[in-house]
Amino acid sequence: MTRRLLRFVVGPLLLGTFWACGSLPKTPELNHYDPERGYRFDSLKLGDANTDSLFVILAFSGGGTRAASLSFGVLETLRDTKIEWKGQHKRLLDEVDIISSVSGGSFTASYYTLHRDKLFNGTFEQEFLKKDIEQALFAESLLPSSWFELAGFDYGRSDLAANFYNQNLFDGATFQSLIDRGTRPFLMLNATDMTTGSQFPFIQDQFDLICADLAGLPVARAVASSSAFPGLLTPLTYQNYAGQCQYEEPRWVRFAANDRQIAPERAVRAEQRRSYYQHPEWQKRRDYIHLMDGGISDNIGLRSIIWSLESSDPAYSIQRRITKGIIEKLVIIVVDAATDTQSDRDNSAETPGVVDVITAAAIIPLDNYSFDTVDRAKSALGEYTEDTKVRQRCQNILQDHCPGAKLPGGDLSSVDVYLSHVTFDTISDPKLRFRYKNLPTNFALPADTVDELRAMGGQLLKSNPAFIGLLDKLQQHE
């Protein structure tokens, strides 16, 4: 992050010492739990050109404007990719069903989901990608009204940023605006719960746990939560109204609580959910939830998707849709703007300073974790193709020995899977790769760098083997 952003951090801290007026923005309350209402995957319709049979998921990583620009370039390419599916000519972009994102990627994901093709009309480019957001935030923090707000103990720099995004980028749009749009893609902005360390997606299924109504929440506040990079931006605070909306936990949570031996991850997930609304005497109450950058728990926005591939537990389970034979082709495009920034520290015997150490400790695990996350997604998808192949091979052997015989249980529903990992790591020219992998993480990139990133996003996608394979198959379908 640049010096200007540090000024945005330090200036208000000093000024704020003298005043105390800011107050916590109220989280909208949910009066009555209703699993049929609110911003949920199942409450969105397909849209004219979208089908369930071709199911497309996008995951946008963190990485400030670098990530926002790279994902913008991928969306431009999907817009320009013409396909024919089920006899209908369309753009691949029209088939996008879910966009899951963290941090910098959340800006592009949100703006597209709210405004669709207006993303490409130049406004987002001028008002966000090519704008010095850090300078704008710094200027905002110098306003006397900001000093008063920032001085409050329950109002932080991210609250100020959320207000800025709300007024200057998202025009006050709330999640109700997304419900009103009525069609996919389903937006999953992800933050990190500071206490449990788990992912906190901004979907009503998650807000039910704290009896809050996501519909009334500004999208900008969710984006600010998703991009509240620790240290530089403060976590955002949400009131927890659990117990006030007659919430009924899904049945799987009750069973999962006893799965510590056979499905430990599921058991922990159930426990984390219950931490919002169950308060055994030995546990501390959680009257407030503090959310920070989604990149802390998953810097590529893929883990919510992996859960839905591996389990029928989530309300938006993809596994359930595949099992029911609804999905024929599953496409996942991961737009990963991770870098590997060079440092001068190895030119000297000097012991690295505190800031250097903390920064390295914060970033290195994120990148390693991202690599493992993509591998896990590949593995989860691989199971869908491998299990059908295994049964088919056995069926063939059975046929050879007992013509006409069939394996008990019949055929497994088959699905073609395509995972494209758009990453700077696949740039073949080492000098060019070095350049992209050393771009800074900030909200103030030069306009030509933004343009280069957009072009690179498209180029990397178009040269990705899984994407090429997908387009080949779609052409065969014609």
Place this chain on the structure above:
Amino acid sequence: MEYVNVRFSEPRTVYINGIETGTTNGILRIGSGTQCFDLGDPKDYQPPEIVIPIFSTNPLEPLIVDFKPIQ
């Protein structure tokens, strides 16, 4: 990933933890852990539901979950 074959005398919708997940007499994919199976309405089968831990299955050896019609 785990595999389950829910068997019944006729084609019926299978509910897992109360959610429509597939149909009887075919192989269903599901996550590991304890799951609750039923066939919804009409309740002309027994037992009314089956709660069973699922782990270590494979596509060739799915866990068999049997419902019987009420005579």
